[in-house]
Amino acid sequence: MSISKTLRLSAEKIQTLASQEVDKLESQLKDAKAICKLATALSTYAQRSYYLHILELRTKQADLIHRAQQSCHSACIDILKIFEIAEAEANKLMPLNIRFPTAFSQACQNENLKIDSDSRHPKYTFDNRFFEVKLDETKKMAYVSNYEAGKLEGIPADIPAIIECLQRHRKRVFDKAKNDAVFLKLLRQEYLKSVKAYHKKDGDSIPIRFVIDSLAKRKDSDKYQADEFVVALSQILKEGQTKIDGFQLDLQQTKNTKDGVLPITENNRGYVGFLLFRKCHD
The missing domain is CATH 3.30.457 (Copper Amine Oxidase; Chain A, domain 1)
Incomplete structure (x- = not known):
């Protein structure tokens, strides 16, 4: 065998061994980072007395914990002790x-x-x-x-x-409903946009979902998710703050629970399917 071939084979052997060592170290590093992340979660949950959350982690991270046990990781004893205590505490609430x-x-x-x-x-x-x-x-x-x-x-x-x-x-949802005037102003704006978009006139009824969808597309503090909208609407109804710029908000009911919304009221007024603003004459 030529010297060059001998050297090449030796170099390839070294390369293979070094590559295997790198893979092993990378795997160990990956597990070490995962254990560090697990420990952070365990610390947070323990501080808050989230014992079932800790046991859920035990299930989700079973493979990681098994590898740590196999490699005799220094954190294993403490991790297993945490699981043991969490299980005992969780059992106090069972059944x-x-x-x-x-x-x-x-x-x-x-x-x-x-x-x-x-x-x-x-x-x-x-x-x-x-x-x-x-x-x-x-x-x-x-x-x-x-x-x-x-x-x-x-x-x-x-x-x-x-x-x-x-x-x-x-x-x-309730913090979003604190400013009645802001919500009513936005509601009026979105109603007028819907009226124009669907070729209707001010005073015509508009499906309430049109307005909800439109408000959900606004930016930042003007944006209302559907549940935030329902609570804000419930608040202005409760407070009676339904007049703006000479117009009175009016709601119309529907039997269609999918298309309507159900305001939070003491005496259930049913699902609201449409809204409009009527000109005030007083």
Whole structure:
């Protein structure tokens, strides 16, 4: 064998071994970063008492944890201890159908969240049935929704997490409804745009979904998602702030629950399908 061939084969062997070593180190680095990310999540969940969230991580990251155990990673003992403690804490709320209702009711009371009086486990409603929390006892999951947007989030059924999720969405929709005058002005603007677009005249009725879709396309603070629109509309109806520039907002009902919206009112006024602005004569 020639010297050049011998050298080439030796170099190729070194290259193969070095490449394998690089692959191994890259794999170890990837797992190390994943464990660091896992530890950050565990720390956050532990601080918030999200024990079912921790157990969900155990399931989702089973392969990573197995590799860490196989390589005797230094973090393994602590990670497994966290899972053990989280499981013991989560079991204190089991079975959900017996222990959850009282604990959840007390937690809501502590956070000034009023559960509707006709709520029954595993469904809890808030704000005259606008928001709903539904428990899946088998999966130990909670689904937060409202009747306009549908499902908003599905999360492990840790009570602090459910309350945080519910409060976040309530804040989003109710904060948006605080300025009656701004909303009514935007409503009037979008109504006039729809009137023009559909070759109608001011005073004609317009499907309310036309206006909702149009408001959802606006930018920044002028943008209203459908559930934010319903809450803002409910607020101006409650406050009686429905007059602007000599025109009175008027709503017309529909039997079509898909095309209509249901304002949040004490006495259910039914689904609203159309809106218009009538000239005031007083």
